[in-house]
Every structure is written in C-alpha cells, then in structure tokens.
Amino acid sequence: xxxxxxxxxxxxxxxxxxxxxxxxxxxxxxxxxxxxxxxxxxxxxxxxxxxxxxxxxxxxxxxxxxxxxxxxxxxxxxxxxxxxxxxxxxxxxxxxxxxxxxxxxxxxxxxxxxxxxxxxxxxxxxxxxxxxxxxxxxxxxxxxxxxxxxxxxxxxxxxxxxxxxxxxxxxxxxxxxxxxxxxxxxxxxxxxxxxxxxxxxxxxxxxxxxxxxxxxxxxxxxxxxxxxxxxxxxxxxxxxxxxxxxxxxx
Numbered sequence: 574x575x576x577x578x579x580x581x582x583x584x585x586x587x588x589x590x591x592x593x594x595x596x597x598x599x600x601x602x603x604x605x606x607x608x609x610x611x612x613x614x615x616x617x618x619x620x621x622x623x624x625x626x627x628x629x630x631x632x633x634x635x636x637x638x639x640x641x642x643x644x645x646x647x648x649x650x651x652x653x654x655x656x657x658x659x660x661x662x663x664x665x666x667x668x669x670x671x672x673x674x675x676x677x678x679x680x681x682x683x684x685x686x687x688x689x690x691x692x693x694x695x696x697x698x699x700x701x702x703x704x705x706x707x708x709x710x711x712x713x714x715x716x717x718x719x720x721x722x723x724x725x726x727x728x729x730x731x732x733x734x735x736x737x738x739x740x741x742x743x744x745x746x747x748x749x750x751x752x753x754x755x756x757x758x759x760x761x762x763x764x765x766x767x768x769x770x771x772x773x774x775x776x777x778x779x780x781x782x783x784x785x786x787x788x789x790x791x792x793x794x795x796x797x798x799x800x801x802x803x804x805x806x807x808x809x810x811x812x813x814x815x816x817x818x819x820x821x822x823x
Contacts, residue, residue, distance in 0.1 A: 581719055585782045593719045594668070594695075600776045607771045608646050608675065611780070612713075614766045616814075617758075620713075623815050627712060627741050628652035630808065630817065636660040637707040640731065642696050642724075643714020645672025647680040653710070654688055664706075666694040667714075696724040704733045712741045716787035725800035732822040738802065744809070744816035745789035751812050759784070790816050 580587045612620040628649065633639055635658040641649050645667030653663055667673045670693055677691050694700055696711070697720050709728045718724045728738050746752040759781035767777030788796060790807050793816070797805045802820025809816050 582786045585786070590719060597717045597719075600779055607773075608672070610770055611767070611777065614763055614770070614777070619811060623741065623810055624648055624652060624712065626810065627710075627739070627817060628656065631656070631708065631710065631739055632737065633657060633708055638705070639663045640666060640699075640701070640706045640709045640728075642666050642694075642709060642711040642728070643668075643717070644710070644712070645669055645676045647676030647685075649710055649712050650676070650689060651680055651683070651685055654685060657688065659688065662688050662690065664690045664692060666692050666696070666699075668693065668695050697727060698723075699727045699731050701731045703730055704736075705731045707733055707736050708739065709736070710739045710741075713743065715740055715742050716783050721788075722796060722800060725796055725802075729801050729822055734822060737819055737821045738797070740793070740797075740818045741815060742787060742793070742818075743784040744787070744793070744813050747809065747813040751814075755814065790818075793818050 579590060581590050581593050616623070631653065633653050633656045635656070637657045638661060639653055639657060641653065641663055644650055644665040647665065650663045650665050657663060665673070665676065667676075673691055673693060680686070680689065692700070696714070696718050709732060711728070715721055715724065725738070732738065746755050760778075763781050764774040764778045768774035771777075787793075790809065790813065794805050794807055797818060797820040800820075801822070803823045805818060805820040807816055807818055
C-alpha cells in the first residue's frame with residue numbers, strides 16, 4: 574500500500590483501491606481458459622510439482638473441512654480431496670466466476686463431485702461463521718488480494734482452534750544468479766510467450782509484476798503474525814521462487 578491510502582498497486586502501477594478488484598478480475602477472466610498454460614509458462618512446468626508438495630505437507634487429514642481460496646482452477650482441491658476422504662469436505666472459493674466455472678467443469682469431467690462445494694467469494698470478507706474450518710489453503714492467490722491483512726485476519730477468524738492457514742505464493746529468490754535469470758524470464762520472455770500462445774501479453778506482464786510487489790518471505794511471516802497466527806513457519810521451494818507459509822490458530 575502506498576502512503577496515499579486511496580491507492581494501491583496493480584503490478585507496478587498505482588491505481589485507486591476501488592479499481593484493483595475489477596482490474597485483477599479482468600486479468601483472470603482473460604486467462605481463465607488458459608490458466609494451466611499460464612502457470613506452465615510462469616514456472617516452466619514446475620508448478621505441478623510445487624502443488625503436489627504443498628498437498629503432501631499440508632497436514633490435511635481424513636474428516637477435515639477445508640476452505641481452498643483462490644482455488645478456481647480446482648488443482649489444489651483435487652489433490653486434497655483424497656486426503657479428507659468421504660468424511661471431509663472441501664469448499665472451493667474464488668472471487669472470479671470464470672475461474673470457478675473452469676475448475677468446476679474440469680473436476681466434474683474427472684468424476685470429482687462428492688465432497689466438493691464451489692462458491693464465489695471475496696477473501697477479505699468470507700461468508701462463513703467463526704471457527705468453520707480445520708484448514709484454509711490459498712495457492713498463488715494472496716498477491717492479487719487488495720487488502721492482504723484483511724484477508725489473513727478473516728482466514729484466521731474462520732479457522733477452528735488448532736486449525737491452520739497454508740499460503741503458497743511466489744516469493745523472493747535467494748540465489749543472486751537465479752534471481753537474474755528469473756527476472757529475465759519474467760519480464761522479457763513471459764509476456765512474449767503470453768502474446769504468442771494466449772494472445773495476451775498485458776495479463777502476463779501484470780502477473781510478473783504482481784509477484785515483485787508481493788511481500789517476501791519475512792514480510793509475509795510478519796503479516797501472518799500481525800493477524801494473530803502462532804508458530805508461523807516458512808518453507809522455500811526452488812530456492813525461494815515459491816514459499817509456503819503455515820500458521821496456526823491456538
């Protein structure tokens with residue numbers, strides 16, 4: 574957030590706070606049908622391994638009720654569904670209707686229906702009572718939220734005592750050499766690939782910029798501690814290209 578509290582960042586641009594949700598929505602409506610391609614281009618295909626690892630270390634177990642925010646693609650829900658079993662439930666929430674439609678259709682085509690609920694929602698104002706979920710997950714979504722502190726606080730509110738929030742997001746690369754290569758890929762290669770394969774360079778440019786505006790590992794940890802989480806830990810993947818932050822509600 575800039576010093577002028579009426580503006581926030583949209584990539585590297587400052588925009589009125591009230592406009593960011595609409596602008597982000599336009600980006601994800603544009604890329605919804607090519608979201609897998611987008612992630613493959615951004616991560617060179619490694620996002621699939623990151624997501625599997627995320628599910629393995631999530632601690633989600635049979636009977637859990639899980640809220641998967643920014644989960645419109647259904648990728649994380651599909652990985653967590655076998656873990657919660659027939660006794661559990663996963664609520665997939667996303668602010669973007671086009672993303673939800675793509676994910677729901679994809680999982681339905683795979684026969685994944687039971688134990689899943691889909692709902693459009695804003696992560697900053699969740700439509701659930703206090704202490705509703707054993708775990709809340711958010712993968713590659715928090716950086717697009719206008720008020721991250723508000724979202725983290727409301728996630729904390731809907732967690733049951735003993736519950737945990739698990740946030741996976743692009744973060745700060747630890748290796749200087751890799752950081753230079755990653756910047757080149759993000760700003761020189763990615764928009765061109767987006768234009769070539771999806772006919773949309775601007776959305777891919779925004780996505781690269783949004784990663785750089787997101788708090789780094791320590792900044793995210795501080796945000797979670799300020800929101801009330803206990804035992805916040807950080808796990809870097811691929812030298813910090815991605816980081817998993819986990820915090821508990823006690």
